[in-house]
Amino acid sequence: MQTASKKVINGWAMYDWANSVYNLVITTTFFPIYFLAVTGSSSGDHKVHFLGRQFVNSSLYDYVLAVAYLFVAILYPILTSIADTRGNKKNFMRFFCYMGALGSATLFFFTSDTLGLGVAAFMLAAMGYVGSLVFYNAYLPEIAAPEDRDRISARGFSYGYVGSVIMQLVGFLLIVLMTDKGMATRITFLLVGIWWFSFAQITFSRLPRSAKTGKIRGRVLRDGFSEIKKVYLQVKQMPVLKRYLRGFFFYSMGVQTVMLAATLFGSKLLGLPDDRLIISVVMIQLVAVAGAWYMSRLSARYGNIKVLMGVVVFWILICIAAYLTALVAEEGGNGEYLFYGLAVAVGLVMGGIQSLSRSTYAKLMPDTKDTASFFSYYDFTEKLAIVIGIFAFGFIEEQTGSMKNSVLSLILFFAIGFFWLYSALVKQRKA
Structure with missing residues (x-):
């Protein structure tokens, strides 16, 4: 196949x-800080009552994300089966995009008196964010030749980092200039919804409509899970892809949890001021742009799986450093500059591992027209990993009383992921 035109790409x-x-x-910056502030108590015990139960506020945040991701993961097989058979990936992508934009804008009304609405x-x-991504990712093998997928995947992540940093700076300026910091944050949530909805129209106007791949039989529920089963049976017969996905499942537990919980870690455990946390996250994004492009070049030289193995080892070192940083903070030391060092380290590998994971899967999957079903399987794997990872992170904190113990669980996830990547590499060499 040939790569699509520059306009489409x-x-x-x-x-x-x-x-x-x-x-x-x-999820990474303003909302975690705002959520902890809104749900915090004057006594400083970080407890909040919701649905008749008392939660640690940061754990409730983790549980809400886990439930949202679980809902979408369950829906994936059904939605992507419909999208493949009817050739309407774009329509489903648009639906979830609008859902996510609406949810983001509605956070404008979230205050301490409207916890249920905020949740x-x-x-x-x-759900809108992760739901739209499966259809977005499924377009990659349709518009890019195999030799171009690493580069084009990295371009997408780079666009994302640059755009999000611009919106981040707008929110930061609102907080600096406005007296009411809460209102400034809520206006930022509203602007995120407007930004998301508006710029997505460029994508929807340029992406082609996918071709239908099967007969519409009307048995949506059964056909959806039959598609996942079909992909699963195909993957079982592909030793390299099978082992790669197992590795991806486990290291995704760690990667996604770090990304979702990093601000909670800096705010709650280290007590960093909000403005410094925001600056740290902007720094992560800027470093991540370079990291994504550099990792695509490394993969061209050394191979995708080898580079992923090296990156997973780097993630393990980051988790060890985060645990030690928490120990320093608990003993009364200043963990602020250690956190900044961690932020740079995370930025170097954050975007790269996501971009390379996506393009590696696109390379290893068989030549097929059922791209949405195959990427549904990929995204189902990732979202299930996030559910387990973020739930474990919140649960361990609740049970042990410290977020630093949750960080240790991530090391185990990365180690298992490394083992399966190594197994995939061995099979790839034999093949």
């Missing part, structure tokens, strides 16, 4: 520009 990458503002501004809007935004 840039249009596809613009969706990263559109939706990454949610991932950075809401519902946050779940809606998260």
Whole structure:
């Protein structure tokens, strides 16, 4: 196949520009800080009552994300089966995009008196974000030749980081200039929804409509899970892909949890001021742009799986350093500059491992027209990993009383992921 025109490629990458503002501004920076502030108590015990139960506020945040991701993971097989058979990936991508944008904008109304509304809007935004990504990712093998997929995948992530940093700076300026910091944050949530909705129109106007791949039989529920089973049976017969996905499943537990919980770690455990946390996250994004491009070059030289193995080892070192940073903070030391060092380290590998993971899967999957079903399987694997990872992170904190113990669990996830990547590399060499 031939790579699509530059207009189509840039249009596809613009969706990263559109939706990454949610991932950075809401889940990574402003919303975790705002959520802890709104749900915090004057006594400083970090407890909040919700649905008749008392939660540690940061754990409730983790649980809400886990439930949102679980809902979408369950829906994936059904939605992508419909998208493949009817050739309407774009329509489903548009539906989830609008859902996410609406959820983000609705967070404007989230205050200490409207916890239920805030939780519902946050779940809606998260479901829209992850739901649209499966259809976005499924376009990659349709518009890019195999030899171009690493480069084009990296372009998407780079667009996303640049766009989200711009929105991040807008939010930061609002907080600096406005007296009411809470209102400034809520206006930022509203702007994220508007940004996401508006820039996504460029993508929807340029992406082609996918061709239908099967007969419409009307048995949506059964056909959806039959598609996942079909992909699973194909993957079982492909030794390299099978082992790669097992590795991806485990290291994704660690990667995604670090990204989702990093701000909670800096705010709650280290007590960093909000403005410094925001600056740290902007620094992560800027470093990540260079990291994504550099990792695509390394993969061209050394091979995707080898580079991924090296990156996973680097993630293990980051987790060890984070645990030691928490120990320093608990003993009364200043962990601020150690956190900044961790932020740079995370930025170097954050975007690269996501971009390379996506393009590696696109390379290893068989030549097929059922791209949405195959990427549904990929995204189902990733979202299930996030559910387990973020739930374990919150649960361990609740049970042990310290977030630093949750960090240790991530090391185990990365170690198991490394083992399966090594196994995939051995099989690839034999093949």
